[in-house]
Amino acid sequence: MPPTHSRSVQGETRDMTTPPTSAIEAQRRPKVEPRSEKSKPTGNPEHIRIADYSFYYGMSQALHTIDLAIPERQATALIGPSGCGKSTLLRNINRMNDLIDGIRHEGDITIAGESIYDPFLEVISLRKRIGMVFQKSNPFPKTIYENIVYSLRVAGRNKKSELDETVETSLKAAALWEEVKDRLNQSAFSLSGGQMQRLCIARAIANRPEILLMDEPCSALDPIATGKIEDLIHELKREYTIIIVTHNMQQAARVSDRTAFLYMGKLIEYDETEKIFMDPADPQTEAYVSGRFG
Amino acid sequence: MTNPPPTTSTRPQPPAGETYVWVTGMGLTIGLVMILFLLGLILRNGIGVFWPRRVAEVTFREERDTRFREGLRTLGVILLEQDRDIRDLTPEQIESPDPADRREKQLFIGNRDVYGQSFAFFNAGNIAAIDYPDNVIRAERLEWGDALLFPVRLHSRDGVEILADDPAFDGTLNRLVREVGDRRREINRIERFAIGRINLQMRDLELRERFFARQDALTPEQEAEYATVRQRMAELQAEYDPLAAQAGVLRARQMEYTLDYRVISGEARSMPVGHIVHYYYPNRLNTPARVRLMAHHIWDFLSGYPREANTEGGIFPAIFGTFVMTLIMSIAVMPFGVMAAIYLREYARQGSLVRAVRIAINNLAGVPSIVFGIFGLGFFVYLVGGTIDNLFFPQALPTPTFGTGGIMWASLTLALMTVPVVIVATEEALAAVSRGVREGSLACGASKWQTIQRLVLPASAPGILTGLVLAMARGAGEVAPLMLVGVVALAPNLPIDSMFPFIHLERKFMHMGFHIYDLGFQSPDSEAAKPMVFATTLVLILLVVVLNLLAIMVRNHLRKKYAADTF
Numbered sequence: 001m002p003p004t005h006s007r008s009v010q011g012e013t014r015d016m017t018t019p020p021t022s023a024i025e026a027q028r029r030p031k032v033e034p035r036s037e038k039s040k041p042t043g044n045p046e047h048i049r050i051a052d053y054s055f056y057y058g059m060s061q062a063l064h065t066i067d068l069a070i071p072e073r074q075a076t077a078l079i080g081p082s083g084c085g086k087s088t089l090l091r092n093i094n095r096m097n098d099l100i101d102g103i104r105h106e107g108d109i110t111i112a113g114e115s116i117y118d119p120f121l122e123v124i125s126l127r128k129r130i131g132m133v134f135q136k137s138n139p140f141p142k143t144i145y146e147n148i149v150y151s152l153r154v155a156g157r158n159k160k161s162e163l164d165e166t167v168e169t170s171l172k173a174a175a176l177w178e179e180v181k182d183r184l185n186q187s188a189f190s191l192s193g194g195q196m197q198r199l200c201i202a203r204a205i206a207n208r209p210e211i212l213l214m215d216e217p218c219s220a221l222d223p224i225a226t227g228k229i230e231d232l233i234h235e236l237k238r239e240y241t242i243i244i245v246t247h248n249m250q251q252a253a254r255v256s257d258r259t260a261f262l263y264m265g266k267l268i269e270y271d272e273t274e275k276i277f278m279d280p281a282d283p284q285t286e287a288y289v290s291g292r293f294g
Numbered sequence: 295m296t297n298p299p300p301t302t303s304t305r306p307q308p309p310a311g312e313t314y315v316w317v318t319g320m321g322l323t324i325g326l327v328m329i330l331f332l333l334g335l336i337l338r339n340g341i342g343v344f345w346p347r348r349v350a351e352v353t354f355r356e357e358r359d360t361r362f363r364e365g366l367r368t369l370g371v372i373l374l375e376q377d378r379d380i381r382d383l384t385p386e387q388i389e390s391p392d393p394a395d396r397r398e399k400q401l402f403i404g405n406r407d408v409y410g411q412s413f414a415f416f417n418a419g420n421i422a423a424i425d426y427p428d429n430v431i432r433a434e435r436l437e438w439g440d441a442l443l444f445p446v447r448l449h450s451r452d453g454v455e456i457l458a459d460d461p462a463f464d465g466t467l468n469r470l471v472r473e474v475g476d477r478r479r480e481i482n483r484i485e486r487f488a489i490g491r492i493n494l495q496m497r498d499l500e501l502r503e504r505f506f507a508r509q510d511a512l513t514p515e516q517e518a519e520y521a522t523v524r525q526r527m528a529e530l531q532a533e534y535d536p537l538a539a540q541a542g543v544l545r546a547r548q549m550e551y552t553l554d555y556r557v558i559s560g561e562a563r564s565m566p567v568g569h570i571v572h573y574y575y576p577n578r579l580n581t582p583a584r585v586r587l588m589a590h591h592i593w594d595f596l597s598g599y600p601r602e603a604n605t606e607g608g609i610f611p612a613i614f615g616t617f618v619m620t621l622i623m624s625i626a627v628m629p630f631g632v633m634a635a636i637y638l639r640e641y642a643r644q645g646s647l648v649r650a651v652r653i654a655i656n657n658l659a660g661v662p663s664i665v666f667g668i669f670g671l672g673f674f675v676y677l678v679g680g681t682i683d684n685l686f687f688p689q690a691l692p693t694p695t696f697g698t699g700g701i702m703w704a705s706l707t708l709a710l711m712t713v714p715v716v717i718v719a720t721e722e723a724l725a726a727v728s729r730g731v732r733e734g735s736l737a738c739g740a741s742k743w744q745t746i747q748r749l750v751l752p753a754s755a756p757g758i759l760t761g762l763v764l765a766m767a768r769g770a771g772e773v774a775p776l777m778l779v780g781v782v783a784l785a786p787n788l789p790i791d792s793m794f795p796f797i798h799l800e801r802k803f804m805h806m807g808f809h810i811y812d813l814g815f816q817s818p819d820s821e822a823a824k825p826m827v828f829a830t831t832l833v834l835i836l837l838v839v840v841l842n843l844l845a846i847m848v849r850n851h852l853r854k855k856y857a858a859d860t861f
């Protein structure tokens with residue numbers, strides 16, 4: 001069951017204990033409640049394995065010997081106060097941090113047993129297996145259609161029928177199809193903020209990655225759009241291993257199966273989401289999830 | 295934070311900071327006023343050239359000792375009236391109660407063949423009367439500039455004669471002038487194109503022939519080729535002769551009719567109708583007719599070829615040369631500038647070396663353009679052009695083909711000069727593409743180059759085009775370096791024409807900027823050239839504006855396509 005803290009955390013005003021304020025909220029809620037997926041047979045419990053991983057921006061160390069295993073086809077939430085290294089960790093999984101000068105790491109990250117730092121592994125093929133949704137939605141200055149098929153086109157897949165099909169399935173998966181199916185050739189900038197973010201999700205899953213990384217995907221969205229994306233995450237985790245960074249405790253509780261709490265670049269606690277929220281082992285975790293710090 | 299206590303004094307507070315609004319606004323105002331003044335001057339003078347003005351008959355006061363070639367009257371277009379230079383005034387004139395004594399009028403009197411000059415100043419105080427005779431004709435001629443004349447009669451070689459007061463006179467003259475115009479175009483077509491084409495082939499064959507003639511012994515194959523060359527030359531000669539004869543006949547017909555006329559000073563003159571390009575009765579026109587005539591003049595100016603050391607006729611070759619040069623320059627400067635900027639911004643490691651390169655590029659933009667001209671002459675013309683000649687055109691030497699100034703070298707020189715502008719603008723545009731979009735693309739599995747090619751470049755296209763606009767504006771208006779690398783005052787041929795291979799990059803060309811300089815400062819009668827200078831300047835400015843507008847339109851189109859960069 002989701003936690004029932006009545007305190008609002010980090011400025012988030014949506015609270016599960018207060019009665020629904022709108023019809024949409026009321027409609028949406030029942031879908032969030034059941035945790036039936038959790039009982040389904042899970043895949044590889046160590047789909048992503050982060051092993052004694054430390055990371056440095058130049059001289060300053062952002063991550064301190066993080067060790068955690070992320071199970072396949074489940075949603076894992078990364079929580080922690082601002083600046084604790086959540087984004088850094090996430091961006092290392094698809095080696096997005098490679099763009100930054102003067103970085104260094106220790107330890108290893110493996111995906112399905114293969115190291116992402118394997119010198120024979122091309123970083124491009126790694127990124128093709130991992131979709132990423134950014135905190136600030138970043139649609140490309142192209143049409144909606146071209147945004148979705150971008151990852152296929154760069155991989156040299158240009159067959160019209162395949163592209164069309166991808167657009168439809170991805171947009172349906174991102175719960176955007178009904179809203180945009182008649183305007184696929186309009187600029188992506190003609191969408192609303194929430195639609196843009198769902199477009200980015202559709203884009204991230206267009207070429208069927210194994211893993212979906214989401215860095216605060218709802219931070220710029222209103223409660224209704226947030227709700228849609230949360231529903232989406234529930235759907236998506238049937239197929240994808242999802243790691244989601246969030247500042248919103250309720251959101252972490254609603255969407256994730258497991259939660260990792262990071263603090264000052266260290267992994268403080270990592271467990272079943274219910275456990276983290278109801279009965280954290282570490283007093284720092286307790287303090288954070290109950291909103292007493294940060 | 296405490297608010298200051300409310301002041302009870304009624305004294306108005308000095309408007310803090312407001313003074314700078316005035317200071318900054320004044321800077322803008324001064325700049326604007328100067329630009330508007332310049333544009334206004336050019337516009338007024340440039341357009342004024344084409345307006346068919348009335349021709350005045352000026353009668354001088356008998357008691358004053360003013361004469362125009364012994365006569366008391368003169369004929370001319372009054373261009374302006376101004377105060378005379380005090381140093382030119384006599385004591386009586388200074389004392390004179392009539393202020394007109396201290397002013398003067400400038401007249402365009404035309405008839406340079408008679409008077410030796412086209413413009414004259416007259417003391418305003420000496421003028422008794424001005425009227426506008428109805429039957430004066432202003433005729434634009436092939437030589438000696440315009441004539442202001444009173445027609446007397448038309449007569450032909452076969453004895454046809456029509457007097458000026460005959461009602462058929464105007465109709466006949468009109469028809470004859472139209473006919474000679476058509477014939478002139480026909481002669482031009484034959485001589486410039488048909489005969490020109492033959493000459494060109496002939497030149498190549500002559501080079502072959504000279505080669506064979508120099509050999510002591512010829513192999514049988516060479517012998518055979520020599521024979522075909524000579525045969526081909528004979529064929530061409532056979533083609534040439536009837537064309538030349540045809541042109542000769544047409545030329546003779548141009549002389550068929552003669553117009554006898556009188557100028558105001560009394561001399562009786564005559565000229566073949568074939569010399570008249572265009573004529574009108576300036577004092578008989580109503581406003582719509584004047585407007586029509588002006589449009590006609592403007593069209594002739596834009597589409598015509600220059601005559602009489604460029605001071606008459608049109609400036610089409612100069613417009614065309616400027617346009618083609620700017621185009622070639624843009625084609626050359628775009629890829630280089632954009633590639634350099636991409637490397638600098640996207641690939642190079644941002645460090646002190648890149649910073650130094652950037653500073654160097656910015657400084658390059660400040661190098662005087664003549665230095666680029668000298669570099670272009672040394673590098674492009676002598677080194678590159680000379681090498682091309684040695685390798686590909688040895689038979690033409692010592693006459694250079696590419697080893698002399700030409701439109702290609704001029705364009706490349708200007709491209710070199712404007713490349714910093716494009717680099718700087720492109721770099722800015724590239725830097726403005728958000729990190730989010732780049733990361734999104736990489737996260738989709740795109741390589742760096744794919745990201746640049748598919749997202750960064752299209753998104754920065756408007757900015758890149760802005761750079762190109764600036765480069766074009768600078769390139770099209772540049773003169774100094776061109777004088778060294780291929781611009782001439784009068785080019786016999788256009789750089790692009792219907793003769794194979796159609797685009798002649800080695801040709802010398804005309805350029806409006808240089809045309810202005812040449813007219814204004816190199817022509818013997820600078821007064822006569824002044825209208826042309828203004829008109830050409832106006833056209834040059836318009837051309838730059840049009841090029842800019844085009845680029846801006848493309849840019850806006852792209853902007854719309856890629857929608858708002860902010861969201």
Ligand SMILES: Nc1ncnc2c1ncn2[C@@H]1O[C@H](COP(=O)(O)OP(=O)(O)OP(=O)(O)O)[C@@H](O)[C@H]1O
Binds near residue numbers: 062
């Ligand atoms: N490009 C960088 N260069 C140097 N230091 C960086 C860089 N990016 C992040 N850091 C530092 O690394 C630490 C972790 O940053 P990170 O972005 O991972 O935090 P976060 O947990 O995502 O915070 P937030 O919740 O505010 O997004 C911070 O101290 C930050 O200042």
Ligand SMILES: [Mg+2]
Binds near residue numbers: 086087088215
């Ligand atoms: Mg972050």
